[in-house]
Amino acid sequence: MNLHIQTTQNVLLEFLPASIGDRILAFLLDGVIIAAWLLGGSLVFGKLFSELDSSWQIAGFVLIVALPAMFYSLLSEVFMNGQSIGKKALGLRVVRLDGTPPRLGDYLMRWLLRMLDIWVMSGLVGLITMAMYNGQRLGDRAARTAVVKMRPPVQLEQLIAPVTETDNYHVTYPEAIVLSDRDINTIRKVLKKTQEYHTFELLELTAGKVRETTGIHTEADSWTFLQTLVRDHAHLALQED
Numbered sequence: 001m002n003l004h005i006q007t008t009q010n011v012l013l014e015f016l017p018a019s020i021g022d023r024i025l026a027f028l029l030d031g032v033i034i035a036a037w038l039l040g041g042s043l044v045f046g047k048l049f050s051e052l053d054s055s056w057q058i059a060g061f062v063l064i065v066a067l068p069a070m071f072y073s074l075l076s077e078v079f080m081n082g083q084s085i086g087k088k089a090l091g092l093r094v095v096r097l098d099g100t101p102p103r104l105g106d107y108l109m110r111w112l113l114r115m116l117d118i119w120v121m122s123g124l125v126g127l128i129t130m131a132m133y134n135g136q137r138l139g140d141r142a143a144r145t146a147v148v149k150m151r152p153p154v155q156l157e158q159l160i161a162p163v164t165e166t167d168n169y170h171v172t173y174p175e176a177i178v179l180s181d182r183d184i185n186t187i188r189k190v191l192k193k194t195q196e197y198h199t200f201e202l203l204e205l206t207a208g209k210v211r212e213t214t215g216i217h218t219e220a221d222s223w224t225f226l227q228t229l230v231r232d233h234a235h236l237a238l239q240e241d
Helices: 019-050 054-068 072-079 086-090 104-112 114-132 138-143 175-178 181-197 198-214 222-240
Strands: 002-007 012-017 091-094 145-149
Touching: 012 181, 019 054, 019 086, 019 114, 019 198, 054 072, 072 104, 086 091, 091 104, 104 114, 114 138, 114 222, 138 145, 175 198, 175 222, 181 198, 181 222, 198 222
Parallel strands: none
Antiparallel strands: 002 012, 012 145, 091 145
């Protein structure tokens, strides 16, 4: 079942939730990385600081080796845009249910509830909640986030359906003809970037500039407006040819 997200800009996004198997595999990959860090850090730390007093050795080990391992999940998601190394390897990412980028508080909430989701009853709590709530564990429910599969990069020609001379097509914005091919290519790139990276501020700025340039007044949301404008331009250009 796909996950539908209605953004604050009234754009409906559709994602494929990460499967439980993907989540488990990503967790195991991250576990291998953490284990390798702890093992390697222990060996290096033991050789470099063997002459220190035992209390200083313990304090140094906790600060330099143990704490980064403990905070690995939180730090990686914060600094890798919702991905750990395990998630990145499997093409997974954390997203907010309102379409905006997750905030530090969202990542922190997910991390705090990992102890309940993953470590209590050997992960049974997390497995049950993910099965019940379309892939969301308790941390996701509390933070209003979800882990989704990232689609392959969208090609420009795939984003806007082509219009041919044989189409029974109705032009919504005849003013589209005043835009140059360069303008239309820029709009396509903005749509592509919004689809991939949720750059809704850029989408709104672009739509506002296009409305100002063309003099178009419409109540359509910016996403629908720009998509329709590109199709209209393609159709009108064919008619001129």
